[in-house]
Amino acid sequence: MATIRDVAARAGVNPSTVSRAFSGQAKISEDTRQRIFVAAEALNFHPNAIARSLSVRRTQTIAIVIPHIFPGFFEDSFFPQVIRGLLEVAYQRGFRVLVGGSNSHEDNITQTFQILGSQQADGIVVLSNRLDVDTVGALRKQKMPFVLVGRPPAHYADVSWVDADNERYTQMAVAYLIQQGHQRIAFVGGDPEVAVTRERLKGYQAALDAAGIRACPEWIDYGYFAEAGGYTAVQRMARLDKMAPTAYYAANDLMAIGVMRALRTLQIAVPDQVSVIGTNNAPESLHVVPALTTVHVPYADMAALAAEILITAITNDERPIAQRYVDCELLIRDSTGPYRPDRAE
Amino acid sequence: MATIRDVAARAGVNPSTVSRAFSGQAKISEDTRQRIFVAAEALNFHPNAIARSLSVRRTQTIAIVIPHIFPGFFEDSFFPQVIRGLLEVAYQRGFRVLVGGSNSHEDNITQTFQILGSQQADGIVVLSNRLDVDTVGALRKQKMPFVLVGRPPAHYADVSWVDADNERYTQMAVAYLIQQGHQRIAFVGGDPEVAVTRERLKGYQAALDAAGIRACPEWIDYGYFAEAGGYTAVQRMARLDKMAPTAYYAANDLMAIGVMRALRTLQIAVPDQVSVIGTNNAPESLHVVPALTTVHVPYADMAALAAEILITAITNDERPIAQRYVDCELLIRDSTGPYRPDRAE
DNA sequence: CTGAAAGCGCTTACAG
């Protein structure tokens, strides 16, 4: 590989001049610029990004750590949409995205700090939001920039995040079911150790409270974001007889689809007998029959915004501090309908 | 950030000794090793990966370029599975994955060469396999290691790839339909400018030929891997009356799902009146009703194998040359059944 | 086992 010295030698200039010619910033006489580019072309020279990074102490790279150990992670629409948002903004701002795997929730921290400590990236977008792993507490003690997708469990005023108002939109979805006449409404959450699950549960409870409905503990279950989790939740709850839910709120579409599959098995018609609402507006929510009513959560936009905040902070040499909510939307499709006492059993 | 010099100063040794202590390779007296680690700990020292990369001329990073501009790319199961395979192997071998976006099919080449030219990665896994863009021809002219997921359009004996035998498995899928008594079988391909589409079309034709069926040009359509593409293909073909297909082969599950949606609209029962086979075994193929018969293509495994070949070559300082097929499997589920002349109309 | 030196390929403050 040709280096800047080779080009300099061939063009009869100092290496620093070659550097300036390629930087595009410095003023160079048109004549020497020409000579340099001709020489570079002839030698098939490409500036070495690593050398530049070392010199300027900036990599033009943002990182993300993905728990590759959970196959389910790659079947949910969350992950690809996050990558898409990141990539879009990074591309446009001239950054690359460095992805590290992780072995477990704890390893997520280890890997995050490894990337940051070894300075392989200028900053990081952090996804992990488990209540039992205080990533954020650890991160804010160091100086590398980071932005969370999802709020931190504890409220740190000095930490930057982008999030959907999960509580509010879950409340809205459940309120819609109530408005359709439903009273016995199930909540099928994801991983109970994840912050978003708690937030959604709060929203669910708020909706019931506002309507004066007393929540029954049997209506609450956790499906860990998996289709099978939605399925088993129904198996459990359908046994409640007179207290069996007539509507299900599920914290992602995969679980909602599992709910629908279980109801089909039990010969319970959706939405005639039971209504189902999912979350995320995953592609498959549109492809199932009946098409799933769901809360659109713009994960690509969230990630894009996080990347934007992060890169801007990096570029301006400051800490990211912005905290932003994105808007969601309840998409009413065919899996929800009015409560029909006549058809309920 | 503390550097190796700071640690050396505090431990009272030469920087090179610190380097050796952290390399893990060189022999160091237990005593000085201790002193060094204590000093490193006190200073919160982490070796700078960029500096190391520059020095050893290796980044411990493999790259991949993703056309972030196509939203559909992120709705297909292909992309997340590829990332999963890459991440798994990279993690295990101590590599990271660098992801670059791209703006168009042509830009894919530009970005690939930019990453390689600037030496941001030690090698690259290449996805783009368009017939009109000779990425491979350009790549083999340079010396950076690369492995293709999917064979190159032209046969380059010196290029490394991992692929499914698309022709063979499509033939197998179509042969299965024929064996079920179907004669009028549609082919809904992806993007006709992509190599895999041609391969599948060949397999389709081979199956018909083997059974002595004359393929009818109207049975062939391209849905560009989108659900809507499958839908419109049916709209077009259902008008063929007596020549309308009684079975559809679709080159991905999204299109197969579109096919099923169109048939539902036309009140044509699957599989009683018409059979449908998809491809890829995407998560949603299991969630639709009836569950989709499909060809499982192990994209995560393919990507993992590609990463394995690439990283091994990098580590051994040689060109990757392996060419490997992975096994697919026809998963017979509920969307296919015997041809029933009595129910066909 | 450890030190001193040179080098990886850039950038940039300092002179002129």
Added chain:
DNA sequence: CTGAAAGCGCTTACAG
């Protein structure tokens, strides 16, 4: 506008 020098933070061949 251009050059010469020092430096970014590591690694490693060479001595001892």
